[in-house]
Amino acid sequence: MSAGLASKPLGSATRASRIRGRPGLVALVTVCILGALLLAGVALGSVAIAPGDTLAVVGHRLFGVDLASAVSPATDTIVWELRLPRVLTSMVIGCGLAVAGATFQGLLRNPLADPFVLGTASGAALGAAIAILLPVTVAVLAFGLLHAFAFSGALLAAYLVFRLGGSGGAGGLTRLLLTGYAVGSILAAGLTLAMYVSGSDLRQIFSFLLGGLAGASWPRLLVATPLILGASVAMTWRARSLDGMLLGDQAARHLGVDLRRERGLLLALASLATAAGVAISGLIGFVGLVVPHVIRLLVGPGARRVLPLSGLAGAALLAAADIVARLVGDVPVGVVMALLGAPFFLFLLRRTRTGYEL
Amino acid sequence: MTVEPVLVADRVTIGYGERAIVTDATLSVAAGERIALVGPNGAGKSTLLRALTGLLTPRAGTIRLCGSPIGPLGQRAVARAIAVVPELAQLPFEMLVEEVVALGRLPHEPPLTGLRATDRLAVDAAIERVGVEHLRGRDARELSMGERQLVFIAVAVAQSAPILILDEPTAHLDIRHQVETMELLVDLNERDGTTIVAVLHDLALAAHFFPRIVVMVDGRIVADGPPATTLDGEAIRSVFGVDPALVRLPIGSG
Numbered sequence: 142m143s144a145g146l147a148s149k150p151l152g153s154a155t156r157a158s159r160i161r162g163r164p165g166l167v168a169l170v171t172v173c174i175l176g177a178l179l180l181a182g183v184a185l186g187s188v189a190i191a192p193g194d195t196l197a198v199v200g201h202r203l204f205g206v207d208l209a210s211a212v213s214p215a216t217d218t219i220v221w222e223l224r225l226p227r228v229l230t231s232m233v234i235g236c237g238l239a240v241a242g243a244t245f246q247g248l249l250r251n252p253l254a255d256p257f258v259l260g261t262a263s264g265a266a267l268g269a270a271i272a273i274l275l276p277v278t279v280a281v282l283a284f285g286l287l288h289a290f291a292f293s294g295a296l297l298a299a300y301l302v303f304r305l306g307g308s309g310g311a312g313g314l315t316r317l318l319l320t321g322y323a324v325g326s327i328l329a330a331g332l333t334l335a336m337y338v339s340g341s342d343l344r345q346i347f348s349f350l351l352g353g354l355a356g357a358s359w360p361r362l363l364v365a366t367p368l369i370l371g372a373s374v375a376m377t378w379r380a381r382s383l384d385g386m387l388l389g390d391q392a393a394r395h396l397g398v399d400l401r402r403e404r405g406l407l408l409a410l411a412s413l414a415t416a417a418g419v420a421i422s423g424l425i426g427f428v429g430l431v432v433p434h435v436i437r438l439l440v441g442p443g444a445r446r447v448l449p450l451s452g453l454a455g456a457a458l459l460a461a462a463d464i465v466a467r468l469v470g471d472v473p474v475g476v477v478m479a480l481l482g483a484p485f486f487l488f489l490l491r492r493t494r495t496g497y498e499l
Numbered sequence: 500m501t502v503e504p505v506l507v508a509d510r511v512t513i514g515y516g517e518r519a520i521v522t523d524a525t526l527s528v529a530a531g532e533r534i535a536l537v538g539p540n541g542a543g544k545s546t547l548l549r550a551l552t553g554l555l556t557p558r559a560g561t562i563r564l565c566g567s568p569i570g571p572l573g574q575r576a577v578a579r580a581i582a583v584v585p586e587l588a589q590l591p592f593e594m595l596v597e598e599v600v601a602l603g604r605l606p607h608e609p610p611l612t613g614l615r616a617t618d619r620l621a622v623d624a625a626i627e628r629v630g631v632e633h634l635r636g637r638d639a640r641e642l643s644m645g646e647r648q649l650v651f652i653a654v655a656v657a658q659s660a661p662i663l664i665l666d667e668p669t670a671h672l673d674i675r676h677q678v679e680t681m682e683l684l685v686d687l688n689e690r691d692g693t694t695i696v697a698v699l700h701d702l703a704l705a706a707h708f709f710p711r712i713v714v715m716v717d718g719r720i721v722a723d724g725p726p727a728t729t730l731d732g733e734a735i736r737s738v739f740g741v742d743p744a745l746v747r748l749p750i751g752s753g
Contacts, residue, residue: 246591247591250591251591252591381605381610381611384605387590387591387592387599387602388585388590388602389585389586389588391583391585392583392585392586394553394574395552395578395582395583396602396603396605396606396658397574397575397578397606398575399575437593438593441595441598442594443613
């Protein structure tokens with residue numbers, strides 16, 4: 142290093158570069174944490190269950206082998222019907238939200254972006270509210286009107302924003318963001334109206350807005366998983382384009398990125414992952430905003446590392462938050478997330494002295 | 500030079516909507532040439548560059564890269580042949596200098612795995628070549644405008660394309676860095692055979708470092724040749740509307 146530059150704050154950069162370039166280590170640690178959370182998530186709760194019993198139930202259900210003879214039917218139900226699908230659902234949804242968040246931040250070149258920035262949240266919420274207010278009950282394989290409306294509401298809102306906001310031209314990103322804000326406001330007005338006239342249904346709408354994983358079940362998990370994980374893998378597959386966009390639209394094209402196509406594709410995939418998650422869990426904020434930033438601090442801004450690692454870390458974070466939420470008496474997981482996660486993020490921000498150019 | 504042209508604009512007219520920004524421009528770039536594009540603000544220089552790199556489709560005429568029309572080639576194929584120094588954009592996230600330069604390898608590296616050993620070598624070579632070794636490990640957002648400009652030039656150098664295009668590469672540099680950048684371009688051109696097309700505002704730099712000058716006014720190419728003929732006193736008065744005495748050009752040597 143040249144002596145003339147020594148006065149510049151090199152400390153933070155060199156500390157960062159020491160960990161950078163070790164995405165394998167970060168992945169390994171996160172996978173271990175995920176495994177531990179899976180066991181803890183099943184073991185902890187109003188009734189404590191020994192890890193041995195968990196393994197016995199899973200072994201019996203999946204492979205038909207009897208590892209332990211004395212597992213009570215109640216334990217079997219708690220493990221297999223309640224806790225296991227819930228823990229897995231939290232992981233799948235956390236993964237999808239974090240990957241979608243990382244994608245939106247990269248696409249919009251905006252560190253404040255999250256999976257809900259282009260209207261998906263308000264679309265899903267309005268859809269859910271309408272479904273709750275409609276005096277009709279439809280259920281197909283554990284899926285009700287609420288899931289269908291929330292899912293399509295989120296996708297429709299994102300589509301509307303993308304069509305109205307356009308994708309090309311100078312200042313295209315700003316226009317897209319502002320369109321997202323405007324469409325979100327219109328939908329939010331609709332939601333407020335729905336809540337105003339909802340009467341006794343208000344509590345149900347409210348719980349969708351706060352988000353929670355009480356509705357997790359095997360059939361729902363089995364439908365949502367391929368959508369969310371499929372979209373997440375596809376986004377990771379296109380991560381190269383996100384890297385190209387780091388230097389701006391023109392630079393992306395000069396680096397060989399078909400900007401129009403890639404932007405549309407990535408927006409669609411990120412919206413799909415978000416919509417599928419939100420339809421089951423309601424609105425869970427914070428995961429999609431914060432996890433990608435933490436991962437970037439660890440491994441640098443390259444999307445090919447950030448996306449998959451964000452997926453793993455998002456899965457771990459939501460699973461952990463849901464365990465805490467259950468333990469303190471089934472409070473909404475979004476509240477737990479904000480209460481525990483935000484201070485941690487503030488701590489990280491202060492420590493790393495990272496400054497964003499807005 | 501009688502080399503096969505690598506990049507050709509053939510009677511190109513470019514415009515947004517009704518207005519034509521470049522009119523009937525013909526420019527043939529041969530392999531290994533070093534060309535400066537000069538002209539007053541709004542003359543259509545950057546627009547012509549955008550068409551030459553496939554970002555804009557001309558309303559009339561064709562752009563040919565190594566003989567084939569550029570349109571159907573696809574962005575990635577073009578990126579392997581033409582490197583463009585990026586505009587000074589704000590970076591959304593913390594990025595180390597070497598991470599920024601590594602983005603230049605995007606057109607070459609395999610889409611999923613990222614940098615291979617050869618790509619890393621190219622990145623290191625580009626960093627050394629441009630002389631930003633001392634900036635390694637720094638957050639690119641903390642750099643001065645001039646340092647950032649050099650890093651962005653390194654991105655294009657890492658792209659190792661046979662054609663390098665720059666739009667006002669010296670705009671944010673002090674005089675020493677301006678000269679060093681020009682010397683780097685000459686070096687890339689003479690040692691590696693990189694074809695260089697640069698939009699320049701500084702006529703003195705253009706005349707001193709570039710053997711071929713293309714002058715644009717009001718969307719038309721009005722002069723094309725060595726600085727002695729394209730940038731003489733009469734041309735400076737008529738094209739730029741200033742007293743040639745204000746612009747002392749090193750033309751006598753060329």
